[in-house]
Amino acid sequence: CENKFRWQEKDTCKDWCLEAKSCSSGAGLEVQKCSGSSKQKWKKDGNVLRPACSSKLCVANGELKSGSISLEGLRSGGNFEIQKFGGCMTQSHHPRSNEPVSFRDCAKARRTNTNRWEWK
Secondary structure (H helix, E strand, C coil): CCHHHCHHHCCCCCCEEEEECCCCCCCEEEEEECCCCHHHCEEEECCEEEECCCCCEEECCCEEEECCCCCECCCCCCEECCEECCEEEECCCCCCCCEECEEECHHHHHHCCCCCEECC
Protein backbone atom coordinates (compact mmCIF):
# COMPACT_ATOMS: atom_id res chain seq x y z
CA CYS A 1 0.00 0.00 0.00
CA GLU A 2 1.22 3.47 -0.83
CA ASN A 3 -0.52 6.54 0.60
CA LYS A 4 -1.17 7.91 -2.89
CA PHE A 5 -3.67 5.08 -3.52
CA ARG A 6 -6.29 6.37 -1.00
CA TRP A 7 -7.65 2.90 -0.35
CA GLN A 8 -11.10 2.82 1.27
CA GLU A 9 -11.09 6.65 0.95
CA LYS A 10 -8.43 6.92 3.67
CA ASP A 11 -5.41 9.15 3.27
CA THR A 12 -3.09 6.81 5.19
CA CYS A 13 -2.19 3.20 4.57
CA LYS A 14 -2.26 0.29 6.94
CA ASP A 15 0.06 -2.62 6.38
CA TRP A 16 -1.81 -5.69 5.19
CA CYS A 17 -0.32 -9.17 5.40
CA LEU A 18 -0.99 -12.52 3.82
CA GLU A 19 -2.31 -14.87 6.49
CA ALA A 20 -3.12 -18.58 6.49
CA LYS A 21 -6.22 -19.51 8.48
CA SER A 22 -4.28 -22.45 9.95
CA CYS A 23 -1.15 -24.48 9.33
CA SER A 24 -2.78 -27.36 7.48
CA SER A 25 -3.45 -28.45 3.92
CA GLY A 26 -6.65 -26.82 2.66
CA ALA A 27 -6.37 -23.80 4.96
CA GLY A 28 -7.57 -20.64 3.23
CA LEU A 29 -5.43 -17.57 2.58
CA GLU A 30 -6.62 -14.06 3.37
CA VAL A 31 -5.36 -10.56 4.03
CA GLN A 32 -5.30 -9.25 7.57
CA LYS A 33 -3.82 -6.21 9.20
CA CYS A 34 -0.21 -7.06 9.99
CA SER A 35 0.13 -8.23 13.56
CA GLY A 36 3.29 -10.33 13.68
CA SER A 37 1.14 -13.47 14.06
CA SER A 38 2.86 -16.75 13.23
CA LYS A 39 0.11 -17.23 10.60
CA GLN A 40 1.58 -14.21 8.76
CA LYS A 41 5.14 -15.56 8.53
CA TRP A 42 6.36 -16.95 5.20
CA LYS A 43 9.52 -18.31 3.65
CA LYS A 44 10.73 -18.49 0.07
CA ASP A 45 11.90 -21.98 -0.94
CA GLY A 46 13.23 -21.46 -4.46
CA ASN A 47 10.08 -20.44 -6.37
CA VAL A 48 7.76 -21.94 -3.75
CA LEU A 49 6.07 -19.82 -1.06
CA ARG A 50 5.70 -21.75 2.19
CA PRO A 51 4.22 -20.85 5.57
CA ALA A 52 6.94 -20.61 8.22
CA CYS A 53 5.09 -23.29 10.23
CA SER A 54 5.68 -26.10 7.67
CA SER A 55 8.19 -26.99 4.99
CA LYS A 56 5.69 -29.50 3.53
CA LEU A 57 2.95 -26.94 2.71
CA CYS A 58 2.90 -24.31 -0.02
CA VAL A 59 0.70 -21.53 -1.38
CA ALA A 60 -1.66 -22.77 -4.07
CA ASN A 61 -4.73 -21.05 -5.53
CA GLY A 62 -6.32 -19.51 -2.44
CA GLU A 63 -5.15 -22.10 0.05
CA LEU A 64 -2.26 -24.09 1.44
CA LYS A 65 -1.51 -27.42 -0.21
CA SER A 66 0.93 -30.23 0.46
CA GLY A 67 3.81 -30.34 -1.98
CA SER A 68 5.70 -27.76 -4.01
CA ILE A 69 3.85 -25.47 -6.41
CA SER A 70 6.30 -23.19 -8.21
CA LEU A 71 5.26 -19.54 -8.49
CA GLU A 72 6.48 -16.89 -10.91
CA GLY A 73 7.83 -13.52 -9.79
CA LEU A 74 8.57 -14.50 -6.18
CA ARG A 75 11.59 -12.50 -4.97
CA SER A 76 13.51 -12.27 -1.72
CA GLY A 77 13.31 -8.48 -1.40
CA GLY A 78 11.62 -5.35 -2.66
CA ASN A 79 8.10 -5.45 -4.01
CA PHE A 80 7.01 -7.95 -6.61
CA GLU A 81 4.07 -9.55 -8.36
CA ILE A 82 3.34 -13.25 -7.74
CA GLN A 83 1.86 -15.13 -10.71
CA LYS A 84 0.50 -18.63 -11.30
CA PHE A 85 -2.63 -20.34 -12.55
CA GLY A 86 -2.91 -17.68 -15.28
CA GLY A 87 -3.29 -14.84 -12.78
CA CYS A 88 -1.75 -12.65 -10.10
CA MET A 89 -2.02 -13.33 -6.38
CA THR A 90 -4.41 -10.72 -4.98
CA GLN A 91 -7.67 -10.13 -3.16
CA SER A 92 -10.71 -8.95 -5.12
CA HIS A 93 -10.24 -5.22 -4.34
CA HIS A 94 -8.49 -2.90 -1.89
CA PRO A 95 -7.81 -4.90 1.26
CA ARG A 96 -10.24 -5.46 4.08
CA SER A 97 -9.78 -7.86 6.98
CA ASN A 98 -10.65 -11.48 6.18
CA GLU A 99 -10.57 -10.87 2.42
CA PRO A 100 -9.76 -14.13 0.58
CA VAL A 101 -6.58 -14.21 -1.51
CA SER A 102 -6.24 -16.20 -4.73
CA PHE A 103 -4.83 -15.88 -8.24
CA ARG A 104 -7.03 -13.52 -10.29
CA ASP A 105 -6.91 -11.49 -13.47
CA CYS A 106 -3.61 -9.59 -13.54
CA ALA A 107 -4.99 -6.64 -15.53
CA LYS A 108 -7.68 -5.96 -12.90
CA ALA A 109 -5.21 -6.41 -10.03
CA ARG A 110 -2.82 -3.93 -11.64
CA ARG A 111 -5.63 -1.45 -12.29
CA THR A 112 -6.63 -1.53 -8.61
CA ASN A 113 -3.03 -1.56 -7.33
CA THR A 114 -3.53 -4.88 -5.52
CA ASN A 115 -0.95 -6.87 -7.48
CA ARG A 116 2.23 -6.04 -5.50
CA TRP A 117 3.70 -7.88 -2.49
CA GLU A 118 6.81 -7.27 -0.42
CA TRP A 119 8.70 -8.93 2.42
CA LYS A 120 8.46 -7.17 5.79
